[in-house]
Amino acid sequence: MFGNTSNLTDGIYFGESLPQQIAKHILKKIIEGEIEAGEKIVEEDISKELNTSRAPVREALYLLQVDGIVERIPRRGTIVKPFSQKEIIEYNDVAIGLIQMGIEFSQGKWHAENKQSLRKHLEIATDECEKSNVMEYQKKAEQIFRYIFSIANNKALSRFFEEASHILMVFAQSQWNTETMENFHFRLKMSVEAILEDDFVKAKNEIHEALNRGVM
Known part of the structure; x- marks a missing residue:
């Protein structure tokens, strides 16, 4: 499924779904500053990077939205949420x-x-x-x-x-x-x-x- 899974293995628990693994991968990029607060997360870019379809990426972004890490903005897409x-x-x-x-x-x-x-x-x-x-x-x-x-x-x-x-x-x-x-x-x-x-x-x-x- 993935062309390169090395970025997805850190901190993953046995039995995690593909969207959960992708969510952790995106979170790692946010924490390490590769994606900054207010920046748009492009589903297509993530799917190409991980050699997967956009569906699990979209679900991963939903998981991060539930956790309050990202937010979906109408007509703009999903961005890293800036915190007050x-x-x-x-x-x-x-x-x-x-x-x-x-x-x-x-x-x-x-x-x-x-x-x-x-x-x-x-x-x-x-x-x-x-x-x-x-x-x-x-x-x-x-x-x-x-x-x-x-x-x-x-x-x-x-x-x-x-x-x-x-x-x-x-x-x-x-x-x-x-x-x-x-x-x-x-x-x-x-x-x-x-x-x-x-x-x-x-x-x-x-x-x-x-x-x-x-x-x-």
Whole structure:
């Protein structure tokens, strides 16, 4: 079906439909800045790129529209949705609550091996921060949150966070700079270190500060 499926394999879960895979491919292009806010997404271009028909591409765009990533404009087509500051703050508040719940549910599950893995995730994110690599840092920071959810072992939290994080990643791609990243990472590091010390109240407070620094 696809001439080149390498772009579609990252983060795909077993059993995903073709439109879901295409939606993730388009989302990746948006997050990485290949398609910018307000820019039209041309179905024909995507279908040619992936060597598929336009029908699954159209369905993929509908899935992204449901998630609030794109919007359909009469007589113009589908564009990447620009987000207001109010919308970003609302999504950010949701993400904060979900991560704090993940930290809460993870209590009692941080044995030595899990802590070592969390420490490794932090080291990788710190390395990207020190390189001033904003885009790669965003991905590594999100992996820390995903790991916390995996320890919490709550699929519902992970699913809800996935939806909110898509919006925040699109926003961060266009709005973050090195200073934003460094301020965010300072608080994220303190949160992770608090988890490693089993101080979950502090960990939740620092997550609140970290994400607020990412959107203000």
